[in-house]
């Protein structure tokens with residue numbers, strides 16, 4: 001009987017009773033854009049809800065999305081003529097470009113009591129008529145929508161969190177050196193009452209914090225796309241435009 005005493009003492013020791021810190025889980029690893037095969041393991045082409053057009057002047061296809069060098073995903077928007085228009089919100093939109101979009105195969109959910117961190121480096125243009133974006137949007141209904149970074153052809157980068165179409169928190173800041181790589185980070189976490197806290201960083205500096213109503217527990221698509229014209233103005237450029245992304249990594253908090 002007395003032989004059991006040391007192990008009982010160990011079980012009761014405060015050091016061992018302390019819970020282990022929760023370890024972050026990697027949902028998409030940094031190697032995702034190493035090859036076309038690793039990219040295709042995690043992403044599908046075009047919009048993740050299906051379809052090749054949305055709210056701008058580009059029609060997406062697989063040919064305009066590529067691993068341009070190992071580790072770098074590049075989307076090219078190419079001016080074209082003779083494309084049928086897109087239909088969005090009951091309106092016809094002229095298609096003046098072929099471009100690309102991709103969506104993560106997995107859906108992301110801000111868990112109760114937890115969160116997610118999205119990291120990437122981007123090379124994006126702010127030329128009029130170019131509308132690159134790195135964003136999350138609701139799988140069922142809408143919102144949630146979190147624009148972790150979008151550029152609407154105005155020399156700025158925008159960060160947006162929507163409660164409804166008419167009630168959004170938005171933050172636009174000047175975007176210098178578009179041809180350089182910039183770090184983008186977004187942390188989303190349960191803030192209680194199904195509200196998500198959304199923190200945005202650029203180049204290691206915290207830009208803003210937003211709160212999204214009814215975001216917790218809802219599935220989100222991750223979209224990386226180069227739309228054209230639409231909210232970024234028109235006419236857009238008459239030569240090819242590229243949008244590149246590398247070092248994408250998504251982990252739990």
Ligand SMILES: *[C@@H]1O[C@H](CO)[C@@H](O)[C@H](O)[C@H]1NC(C)=O
Pocket residue numbers: 163167168169195211212213
């Ligand atoms: C959106 O909802 C959150 C949570 O209720 C709130 O904190 C935030 O101020 C709302 N944003 C806007 C623009 O109303």
Ligand SMILES: *[C@@H]1O[C@H](CO)[C@@H](O)[C@H](O)[C@H]1NC(C)=O
Pocket residue numbers: 063064076077078240
């Ligand atoms: C524009 O992009 C398309 C599609 O990637 C490519 O085939 C074409 O060669 C590019 N044109 C120029 C001038 O680079």
